[in-house]
Amino acid sequence: LLSESGRPDPPPPLDDALAAPYPAVCHRPAGASILVQAIASDRPEKLVRTELFDRIAARGAVAGEALAAARSDAKVLVIRNTVTDCLATQLALEALAGDDPRLFRCRKLATPHHSRYADADRKQLDQAIERAFGKRRDPGGRIAVATQTVEQSLDLDADLLITDLCPMDVLLQRIGRLHRHQRSHRPDGFGEPRVIVLVPADGNLNGWVAGDSPESTHGLGTVYADLRVLEATWRLLRERPLLRIPRDNRRLVEESLHPERLRKLADELGDAWKQHQETVWGELVTQTRLAQLNGIDPRIAFDDERCLFPDRGNRKIPTRLGLEDRLFRFEPPVHSPFGEPVSELSVPEFLARGVKADVELASDVETVGDKISFRLGTKAYFYDRIGLREADARGG
Numbered sequence: 001l002l003s004e005s006g007r008p009d010p011p012p013p014l015d016d017a018l019a020a021p022y023p024a025v026c027h028r029p030a031g032a033s034i035l036v037q038a039i040a041s042d043r044p045e046k047l048v049r050t051e052l053f054d055r056i057a058a059r060g061a062v063a064g065e066a067l068a069a070a071r072s073d074a075k076v077l078v079i080r081n082t083v084t085d086c087l088a089t090q091l092a093l094e095a096l097a098g099d100d101p102r103l104f105r106c107r108k109l110a111t112p113h114h115s116r117y118a119d120a121d122r123k124q125l126d127q128a129i130e131r132a133f134g135k136r137r138d139p140g141g142r143i144a145v146a147t148q149t150v151e152q153s154l155d156l157d158a159d160l161l162i163t164d165l166c167p168m169d170v171l172l173q174r175i176g177r178l179h180r181h182q183r184s185h186r187p188d189g190f191g192e193p194r195v196i197v198l199v200p201a202d203g204n205l206n207g208w209v210a211g212d213s214p215e216s217t218h219g220l221g222t223v224y225a226d227l228r229v230l231e232a233t234w235r236l237l238r239e240r241p242l243l244r245i246p247r248d249n250r251r252l253v254e255e256s257l258h259p260e261r262l263r264k265l266a267d268e269l270g271d272a273w274k275q276h277q278e279t280v281w282g283e284l285v286t287q288t289r290l291a292q293l294n295g296i297d298p299r300i301a302f303d304d305e306r307c308l309f310p311d312r313g314n315r316k317i318p319t320r321l322g323l324e325d326r327l328f329r330f331e332p333p334v335h336s337p338f339g340e341p342v343s344e345l346s347v348p349e350f351l352a353r354g355v356k357a358d359v360e361l362a363s364d365v366e367t368v369g370d371k372i373s374f375r376l377g378t379k380a381y382f383y384d385r386i387g388l389r390e391a392d393a394r395g396g
Helices: 014-019 059-070 083-097 119-133 168-175 206-210 227-239 249-257 259-269 271-294
Strands: 024-027 035-038 046-053 075-079 142-146 160-164 194-198 242-245 326-335 341-347 363-368 371-376 379-384 387-390
Touching: 014 249, 046 059, 046 227, 059 075, 059 083, 059 142, 059 160, 075 119, 083 142, 083 387, 119 142, 119 341, 160 168, 168 194, 168 227, 168 242, 168 249, 206 271, 227 249, 227 259, 227 271, 249 259, 259 271, 326 363, 326 371
Parallel strands: 046 194, 075 142, 075 160, 160 194
Antiparallel strands: 024 035, 046 242, 326 341, 363 371, 371 379, 379 387
8 A cells, every 4th residue: 555655655563464354455545544344255264284394405305295195196286486496306206207197297298387488388388287287177196396387377276285485475375276176075185285395404594694505595585585584484384384274364474574573583583684684675675766766656647647657768677676588589480399389489587698689589499309409699598398498407
């Protein structure tokens, strides 16, 4: 909600936030204070059992846990915070399972589900995973390894969820893909919703705060930058192995995201955490200021002639926390691993780093089997059933 100045309102004190109803709709009539309207829900309460598994870095152990459940006929959804972990887990799973039909497939090819696919292929992947995990899902056990691409929009219903540690609000979103639909029968041992949360083996995030975490961060402190939120979420999961959804949602979110709670946590954990807090605040102020400079005044009606974005000339305004993806073309179009014609491909900013701005066309394009190799300037890439990556990346 916005104040009369057009800036976001500060959150209420933690106790007031905890007392607010959930679900609810908040609105502010002109010239009046905020009104909170509770919303009735006719959905049955979902009791979700959580288990902490301190093997976030052990992709083979994660794959083994998922495979054992799928061989008991469960639909298993594995959500990793990064594409790197997603691909590594997929390859570890394939090494364990071989040609097991329980692996998620698209057009008969075993594949993960993440963002680094051409648009046409993403549509095929979305349709395939909804057939395997949707309301009218295919029979038998199945395992899909994915990233945040399955958190929203897709109607998925898993019997077991395995997920990396993430902020509580994100975790609740992921849990929405667990026992999503009422069914008369689920596989033995999976009649109750259960989520396995992958956490670091050393029992805390001090290494991540100090900057000496392992080379692979698993998205802790990168994808999800505020380690205070992750620490608060982890503590709540230790305290509450049984989540009552949606009854507990308000408390779970406020206790892990409210600024008052996070400040208290940083004070308790010491100087390194306080410094991390300062860094998080500084980045937030910078991002907020950038948004204010490049946004419209929310107090002006859309049909008002003054409702215009600031004139920045030809400069593009970065999105996604400042990253700018690059779009490259194939001439002539290539056929993707899933049989779709692909004329262009979006490459994440960090993968395109070092490619000159005037490079728009892929060169040295070659297709061998289901793998497409190509170059963008001086950099080499692969695109196949497990997605886009640099040629020297694992799986290439």
